[in-house]
Amino acid sequence: MFNTLRLQIRFLVPLILTLTAAAYLAQPLLDSLTLRWFSRDLTMRGALVTSAMSDSLAAALESGGKARIQVLFAHAVQDERLLSLGLCSLQGVLLQRSAAYPANVSCAQAQLIAARDVPSLDLESGRVHVSVHPVLQDGAHPADLVLMQDFSFVDRRSQDTRKYLIAFMAALGVVIALITVIVAQLSWRGWVSGARALLRGEGLITPLIGNQRELAPLAADFRDRLRDLEDTYRRSLDRDDHWDPDRLRALLRSQLRGDELIVVSNREPYIHENSDAGVVCHRPASGLVTAVEPVMRACSGTWIAHGGGDADKSVVDGHDRVMVPPGRDEYTLRRIWLTPQEEKGYYYGFANEGLWPLCHVAHVRPVFREADWEMYRRINERFAEAVVTEARSDDPVVLVQDYHFALLPALIRKRLPRATIITFWHIPWPNPESFSICPWRAELLEGLLGSTIVGFHTRYHCKNFLETVDRNLEARIEHEHSTITVNKQTTLVESYPISIAWPDDAERATWPSVSDCRHAVRARLGLPDGHKLAVGVDRFDYTKGILERIHALERLLEKQPQWIGQLSLLQVAAPSRSELEEYKAFQLRIHQLTDRVNSRFDQPDYQAVYLLDRHHDSDAVNELYRAADVCVVTSLHDGMNLVSKEFIAARDDEQGVMILSRFAGAAAELKEALIVNPYHVEEGADALQRALTMPVAEQSERMSNLRATVRDDNVYRWAGRMLADAARWRLRERIDARMQTPSDKS
Ligand code: ADQ
Numbered sequence: 244m245f246n247t248l249r250l251q252i253r254f255l256v257p258l259i260l261t262l263t264a265a266a267y268l269a270q271p272l273l274d275s276l277t278l279r280w281f282s283r284d285l286t287m288r289g290a291l292v293t294s295a296m297s298d299s300l301a302a303a304l305e306s307g308g309k310a311r312i313q314v315l316f317a318h319a320v321q322d323e324r325l326l327s328l329g330l331c332s333l334q335g336v337l338l339q340r341s342a343a344y345p346a347n348v349s350c351a352q353a354q355l356i357a358a359r360d361v362p363s364l365d366l367e368s369g370r371v372h373v374s375v376h377p378v379l380q381d382g383a384h385p386a387d388l389v390l391m392q393d394f395s396f397v398d399r400r401s402q403d404t405r406k407y408l409i410a411f412m413a414a415l416g417v418v419i420a421l422i423t424v425i426v427a428q429l430s431w432r433g434w435v436s437g438a439r440a441l442l443r444g445e446g447l448i449t450p451l452i453g454n455q456r457e458l459a460p461l462a463a464d465f466r467d468r469l470r471d472l473e474d475t476y477r478r479s480l481d482r483d484d485h486w487d488p489d490r491l492r493a494l495l496r497s498q499l500r501g502d503e504l505i506v507v508s509n510r511e512p513y514i515h516e517n518s519d520a521g522v523v524c525h526r527p528a529s530g531l532v533t534a535v536e537p538v539m540r541a542c543s544g545t546w547i548a549h550g551g552g553d554a555d556k557s558v559v560d561g562h563d564r565v566m567v568p569p570g571r572d573e574y575t576l577r578r579i580w581l582t583p584q585e586e587k588g589y590y591y592g593f594a595n596e597g598l599w600p601l602c603h604v605a606h607v608r609p610v611f612r613e614a615d616w617e618m619y620r621r622i623n624e625r626f627a628e629a630v631v632t633e634a635r636s637d638d639p640v641v642l643v644q645d646y647h648f649a650l651l652p653a654l655i656r657k658r659l660p661r662a663t664i665i666t667f668w669h670i671p672w673p674n675p676e677s678f679s680i681c682p683w684r685a686e687l688l689e690g691l692l693g694s695t696i697v698g699f700h701t702r703y704h705c706k707n708f709l710e711t712v713d714r715n716l717e718a719r720i721e722h723e724h725s726t727i728t729v730n731k732q733t734t735l736v737e738s739y740p741i742s743i744a745w746p747d748d749a750e751r752a753t754w755p756s757v758s759d760c761r762h763a764v765r766a767r768l769g770l771p772d773g774h775k776l777a778v779g780v781d782r783f784d785y786t787k788g789i790l791e792r793i794h795a796l797e798r799l800l801e802k803q804p805q806w807i808g809q810l811s812l813l814q815v816a817a818p819s820r821s822e823l824e825e826y827k828a829f830q831l832r833i834h835q836l837t838d839r840v841n842s843r844f845d846q847p848d849y850q851a852v853y854l855l856d857r858h859h860d861s862d863a864v865n866e867l868y869r870a871a872d873v874c875v876v877t878s879l880h881d882g883m884n885l886v887s888k889e890f891i892a893a894r895d896d897e898q899g900v901m902i903l904s905r906f907a908g909a910a911a912e913l914k915e916a917l918i919v920n921p922y923h924v925e926e927g928a929d930a931l932q933r934a935l936t937m938p939v940a941e942q943s944e945r946m947s948n949l950r951a952t953v954r955d956d957n958v959y960r961w962a963g964r965m966l967a968d969a970a971r972w973r974l975r976e977r978i979d980a981r982m983q984t985p986s987d988k989s
Contacts, residue, residue, distance in 0.1 A: 263413050270408065274401050278361050281397050285372040286362070289390040292319065293376035300330065300388065301380035309339060316341040326371055329353065329389035330378075338386065343368075345391075350375075353389040369395035486960035488541035494963055495542050498970035502663075503635055504544035507626055507651065508644035509590060511548035511576060512536045513567045515555050522554040524569050528782050528817035528858055530741075530885045531644055531669050537744035538962040543574045545633045547626060549590075550578030577633055579625060587822075588618025590647065595820050598646045601681055602670045603880040604906075605786045607825055611682055620650060623690070627654035637661050640969055643694065645669045650686065653693030656732070661976070663969045666694040667739070670882045671908070672704040675714040685715050692718075692729050695972050698739040698965055700883045700908035705736050735972070739965050740912060743888045745957040757869045757896045764870035768813070769848055775810040775935055777902075778871035780864055780886045783816035783856055785829040788877030788904060788921040790836060793852055795877070795927025797840050800851060803932055808846045810935065812875070815855045815867065830856070868893035873900045873934040877921035881907035887916065891953045897946040900934035902927075912952055915945035 296315060303311040316328045320341050327343035331350035340346075345366060348356075356362050357375040364371050372394040378386045495504070510529045515522050526532060539546055550556065550563070555578055559565045563580070566572035581589070592615030601609040626648060630641055638661035643651050645668065652664045668691075678684055688711065691697055699705050705725060712718050712727050719728040725736045755763070762772050770776075777796070781787040796812045816833070820826045837852045844851040859867070868874065874890035884907040891901065891913070901916035903909060910918050917930045 261416070263409055263416070265412060267409070270405050273404065273408065275361075277401065277404065278397055281394075281400075282361050282363070282372060285392045285394070286374045289372075289374035289392065290376050292325065292390060293378060293388045296388065297378045297380055300378050301383070301385055304330075304338075304378075304385050312339045313341075324393045325390065326368075326393055327391045329391075331375070331387045331389060333384070333386065343391075344389070348373075348389075350387070350389065354387075357389075363394050364391070369393070370398065371395075485955070486957055486963050488537070488959060491538065491541045491959045491963050491966075494966055494970070498967060499640060499973070502973075503639045504539070504542045504642065505630055505633055505639050506535060506539055506544065506546040506642045506644065507630060507648060508532075508535065508546070508548050509594070509647040511550060511552075511555075511578065512539070512546060513569065513576060514552035515558050516552045517554045522557060525858070526861065528819070530883070533743060533885050533889075534741045534958050534961070535642070535644060537958055540568070540571075540573045541959065542962075545575045545577055547577045547579060547629050547633060549581055549586075551581075551586075556580070577629060579629055581622065585618055585622060588612075588615045589622040591820065591822055593619035594647045596823060596825070597681070598649070599670070599786075600825075601677065602646065602673050603786045604671075604673070604677075605879045607785055609680060611680075616683055623648055623650040623654055626651055627658060630655050631658045634659060634662070638663065638973070640665070640966070642667065642965075650690035651693075653690045656693035663973050664694045665696045665698065665965050665969055666691060667698040667741075667965070668704070668708075668882075669700075669741070671880055672699055672707045672711070674707050675711045678707075678711045679714070684711075688712055688716055689729070692716075692727060692732065692734050694734050696735045696737060696965060696968055698737055700738065700740050701911055702738045704882070704908075705738050708736055735968060737965075737968065739961050740908065740956060741883050741885070741961050742953060742956050742958045743885055743892060744959070745954045746892055751895060754865065754869070754893075754895075757894075757898070760866045760869035764813070764867060768811070768850075768853055770811070775806070775872045776870060777810065777812045777873040777875050777931060777934075778867050778890075779812060779814040779816075779875045779877075780859075780867060780889075781814075781816055782819040783821075783826070783830050783833075784819050785825065786879050786881065788879045789814060789816065789833055790829075791879070791921040791924065791927065792875050792877045793833070793836050793840055794924045795875075795921075795931060796851060797843070798924050798928035799931045800844050802928055806935070807844050807851070808849050811849070811851055811853055813853045813855070813867065813871075815857075815859055815864070817858045818856060864889070865893050868899075869896075871899055873902060873931065875902045875931075876904055876907060876909070877902070877919065877927065878904045878907045879921055881909070883908040885909075887913060888953045891946070891949045894946055894950070897943045897950065898939065899946065900937050900942055901945075901949065902930045902934055912956060913949055915948045 296319060299315050300312065303309075303315065312330060316339065319325055319328060320343065327341045327345070329340040329344045329348070329350070330338045331353070332338050335350040335354075337350050348364070353373055354375055356364055356373040362373045364373050371391040374390050374392075376388050376390065377384050378388050495502070508531055510527055510532055512526065512532050512535070513524050514527055515524050517523075526536070535546075545564075546567075550559070559578055563578045565576050565578070567574065567576045592610075592612060596610040597612075597615065598609070600607040630639075630651075634641075637659055639659070640663045641655055641659075643655075643664060643666040648666070652666050655662055655664055672678075681687065692712070697708065699708065709720055709722065709725070709727065713720055716729060720726070721728075727734045727736060754760075758772075764776070765772055765774055779787075779789065779792055781789060783789075792814070793812065796810075800807050800810075814837075816830075818830075821830065834854065834856075837854045840852055841850045868890045871890070874887065876884055876887045878884055881904065884903075887901055887903050887907065887909045890899070901913065903913055903916035903918055904921045905918050906921065910916070917934060919926050919930045921927060
């Protein structure tokens with residue numbers, strides 16, 4: 244308001260001054276013009292007076308009646324504007340003059356003055372107009388009449404005109420200025436609302452211009468160009484080089500300006516459990532935790548998760564919070580408590596008997612129960628409340644993790660409309676046909692579309708998601724920009740391949756050497772150092788292809804019996820979801836298969852398969868990777884698979900071969916691995932043979948390329964790309980909010 248006023252004053256004052264100056268400059272021109280007009284009038288008047296007097300004057304001249312002429316003159320000058328008269332002979336002799344006629348103005352002088360453009364003469368009494376007219380009668384011209392009329396009124400009028408002109412010009416200036424300002428204001432408002440509408444994507448340019456429909460393609464084009472620029476910028480960032488914790492922190496500070504980070508996941512990053520030695524804390528076997536924990540340590544903030552450890556309650560404060568990692572206190576863990584019944588419905592039931600098999604093509608039927616769905620909704624609500632409680636501002640950055648919280652983004656959006664919500668789906672997204680099995684598919688999609696960004700590991704999963712939304716909701720989908728708009732809420736759907744934190748020099752310095760690891764692992768199994776080991780590290784889950792892996796080993800031992808007694812598969816399987824029948828049956832089946840294969844290739848001090856179905860700490864897992872000749876990942880379907888990346892990071896000796904399922908998201912990045920179809924047992928056996936016989940030089944070549952990929956595409960890049968996209972989105976929303984008028988907001 245104040246700015247507008249200042250703008251108007253700045254515009255108004257110079258305009259008025261300019262017009263006043265123009266009035267001053269125009270005055271002389273106007274004076275000379277009006278002088279000529281008046282002069283012409285007086286000359287004409289003089290001609291009329293002369294014409295009226297001509298007969299009488301001619302008669303008086305003829306009769307020599309000077310007195311008669313005087314009477315005529317006296318009679319004529321009774322008109323106050325006619326000051327004096329003089330009668331001149333044709334020879335220029337002043338024959339008669341009225342009383343006021345100046346004696347020093349001869350007939351010749353009068354003729355000269357009368358011949359001027361403006362025939363005026365300044366006398367003591369004032370300015371007079373001089374005109375000379377022939378006295379005519381019956382074609383004869385006996386004399387000339389000199390008339391002197393009052394001309395002083397011209398000066399008076401000129402002064403008046405000047406006053407009025409200046410006042411008029413000043414008033415005109417004010418009027419023009421006001422009109423201009425009003426028009427400018429209206430145009431500006433029109434432009435602003437047009438721009439606002441453009442940003443909102445409504446295609447309106449300006450009410451002043453009017454025809455919205457004609458301008459809509461132009462507005463859409465403008466928006467597209469903006470998005471293209473943004474996409475190009477994003478891609479240029481993707482090619483960017485090194486990402487580490489410092490860079491991630493810097494990005495948070497610079498682009499999100501210290502905005503707070505809240506992570507929500509079902510699995511907690513640290514579990515406190517009672518043991519004989521008291522309360523112990525350990526990290527769960529979870530790809531999500533492996534990836535997100537280093538990000539959280541870099542950024543700090545709050546991680547909200549289910550407190551599942553039997554000693555979890557004993558270490559939290561009055562607000563169910565505990566600082567972690569233990570002893571380093573880098574971020575807050577806020578625990579949510581679930582009853583066994585809630586866990587059964589929400590976690591085991593809807594999430595793991597419904598959504599997990601729904602999203603993985605592993606030929607296990609999803610089970611959807613109404614009661615599980617109700618519990619899933621209720622627990623999503625509970626976590627939404629916790630997000631609101633933990634948020635210190637009304638626009639936090641919330642990272643929602645995984646399929647346990649499909650409803651959470653919309654629930655948070657309802658409570659914190661300005662929050663930036665990034666939802667990352669760690670598992671595959673199925674095609675629309677598979678997804679349509681779910682009775683609550685629309686609700687799940689609507690829930691997810693409360694997010695600012697929905698992230699998947701691969702473009703393929705993004706494509707499936709876009710198609711699923713297209714099939715199930717009334718939504719505007721822009722495939723070229725990968726966005727979905729439902730009820731004015733736009734969500735970016737993007738692929739962010741997850742990864743691990745690349746170990747730094749300090750961490751690597753603590754690792755035992757590869758030969759020590761080889762020796763230690765083999766010694767524990769009673770095997771010689773030269774014994775070949777293929778290693779599998781997984782949660783004990785039917786999607787991980789453990790069965791297919793053992794079949795491939797069995798086939799190899801059939802085809803290449805020289806390996807019997809020389810080669811074993813060491814499979815570590817962290818117990819997972821063992822409460823579920825499907826998992827129990829699967830785990831039992833793997834034990835039975837292991838027993839069968841082991842008895843088939845039985846030899847003293849030798850097992851073809853060593854199955855260690857227990858949790859290992861991260862050092863133990865790293866030791867296994869370094870001890871392995873081959874790492875086998877044969878997932879039937881996997882969002883990414885971090886075991887493959889961990890194995891590569893562990894092999895700083897650049898030895899060891901990676902066998903990787905083509906159905907794991909990681910296969911798109913780890914091209915130098917031996918890529919296999921896990922369902923094809925023969926192919927699996929051949930890949931094992933190839934890996935075991937691969938020359939050292941080839942191993943080194945492949946491994947160094949794999950290492951470069953995982954080092955560059957590390958988890959800080961994963962988080963950095965998402966947060967940078969979120970930051971751009973926030974900026975756009977802030978600009979949009981600034982453009983909103985109160986009526987827009989209401
Ligand atoms: P997960 O299905 O858990 O992850 P994955 O990515 O392989 O699968 O991660 C497993 C993690 O658990 C690894 O860090 C591994 O070291 C650890 N682990 C496995 N067995 C263990 C054991 N016995 N003892 C200790 N630790 C063990 C989900 C998706 C994946 C996706 C991740 C991350 O299913 O596709 O890669 O999230 O997004």
